[in-house]
Amino acid sequence: MTISFIAAVARNGVVGRDGSMPWRVPGEQRGFKAATMGHPMVMGRRTFESHGLLPGRRHIVLTRDPDWTAEGVEVAHSVDEALFLVGDEDFFVTGGAQIWALFAAYADRMLLSEIPLEPEGDTVFPGWPFTDSPVWREASREPHDGWTVVTYERRKPRAQVEVGPRIAASAEAGATQIKAGATCAIGDGDRLLLTRREDNGLWCLPGGGAEIGETWSETAVREAREETGLRVAVDSVLAAYSRPDVVIVYPDGRRRTIFGVCFRAHVVDGSAGTSNEVTESRWFTAAEAARLPIIPAHRPLVRAFFESEPGTTIFD
Numbered sequence: 001m002t003i004s005f006i007a008a009v010a011r012n013g014v015v016g017r018d019g020s021m022p023w024r025v026p027g028e029q030r031g032f033k034a035a036t037m038g039h040p041m042v043m044g045r046r047t048f049e050s051h052g053l054l055p056g057r058r059h060i061v062l063t064r065d066p067d068w069t070a071e072g073v074e075v076a077h078s079v080d081e082a083l084f085l086v087g088d089e090d091f092f093v094t095g096g097a098q099i100w101a102l103f104a105a106y107a108d109r110m111l112l113s114e115i116p117l118e119p120e121g122d123t124v125f126p127g128w129p130f131t132d133s134p135v136w137r138e139a140s141r142e143p144h145d146g147w148t149v150v151t152y153e154r155r156k157p158r159a160q161v162e163v164g165p166r167i168a169a170s171a172e173a174g175a176t177q178i179k180a181g182a183t184c185a186i187g188d189g190d191r192l193l194l195t196r197r198e199d200n201g202l203w204c205l206p207g208g209g210a211e212i213g214e215t216w217s218e219t220a221v222r223e224a225r226e227e228t229g230l231r232v233a234v235d236s237v238l239a240a241y242s243r244p245d246v247v248i249v250y251p252d253g254r255r256r257t258i259f260g261v262c263f264r265a266h267v268v269d270g271s272a273g274t275s276n277e278v279t280e281s282r283w284f285t286a287a288e289a290a291r292l293p294i295i296p297a298h299r300p301l302v303r304a305f306f307e308s309e310p311g312t313t314i315f316d
């Protein structure tokens with residue numbers, strides 16, 4: 001998966017004024033259409049409203065408004081939710097400034113149509129200009145009549161981590177502790193199953209690192225069984241989280257930025273026990289869980305389990 005920014009940027013960094021683009025450069029938009037055609041586009045709600053639905057491309061629109069919808073659009077409320085919706089495909093972040101800023105740490109390359117004008121504007125491309133940037137280097141420059149398409153690439157590509165037994169980290173990442181994996185929020189009525197680890201005594205959700213060839217949900221189900229002896233089935237995604245600095249590479253070559261997934265799940269068979277990794281497993285209500293020492297990364301997942309409707313997808 002390659003994440004590309006695409007934008008038309010004036011010499012002074014301006015990209016917008018009063019909700020639209022402060023210039024007309026005939027022909028420039030053809031390059032945008034050709035580059036993005038057939039690929040998902042991730043954009044802000046304001047940018048979407050400035051141009052509406054464009055044919056032949058998925059629109060994933062970010063908004064904080066839980067009720068906002070538009071026909072033909074997939075709605076996301078966070079970076080992680082947008083990444084999860086995109087899946088494995090190469091995609092474009094088409095703006096505006098707020099959304100480029102949100103994805104700045106994720107972008108692999110930027111295709112910028114540089115416009116030789118200095119218009120007044122209220123919206124500026126974040127980080128502009130990129131001459132002498134420590135992060136970006138100019139990879140190519142293609143002159144047109146009235147604009148120049150400049151491609152920037154990351155000087156140091158994002159690290160690649162291969163999904164393998166307990167997650168093999170690449171030497172380049174230099175981070176042998178990196179684990180991509182999945183957890184299960186196993187529910188039974190108004191109670192949630194938590195397990196306690198021998199190593200730190202903190203409570204957490206069952207889960208762990210993916211093994212070669214597994215999907216996220218297969219990891220979650222296997223880990224739940226290994227740790228508690230329960231057979232569980234997943235119902236929906238409770239949360240998905242990304243690491244901007246890392247690309248997960250699957251054995252079949254697929255690449256994703258999503259780093260971990262937590263599933264809402266239910267018990268199919270068995271009663272919760274212990275294992276060599278888990279010294280205790282118990283069911284807790286929301287009030288009981290609120291008083292427990294829970295590993296910090298799992299605290300928001302526990303809260304999301306109790307606060308969200310079953311079947312909904314929560315990503316923050």
Ligand SMILES: NC(=O)c1ccc[n+]([C@@H]2O[C@H](COP(=O)([O-])OP(=O)(O)OC[C@H]3O[C@@H](n4cnc5c(N)ncnc54)[C@H](OP(=O)(O)O)[C@@H]3O)[C@@H](O)[C@H]2O)c1
Nearest residue numbers: 007008015016019020044046047063064095096097098099
């Ligand atoms: N020159 C170019 O290539 C180009 C390309 C695209 C856009 N533009 C211009 O840029 C301007 C629009 O850019 P903009 O920066 O004002 O707006 P934007 O990035 O298009 O959209 C901002 C909106 O995105 C949502 N959002 C922001 N952060 C979020 C987060 N963390 N989680 C969830 N949703 C989030 C919010 O929607 P809600 O308010 O609904 O919560 C926010 O109002 C326009 O003038 C447009 O014409 C220029």
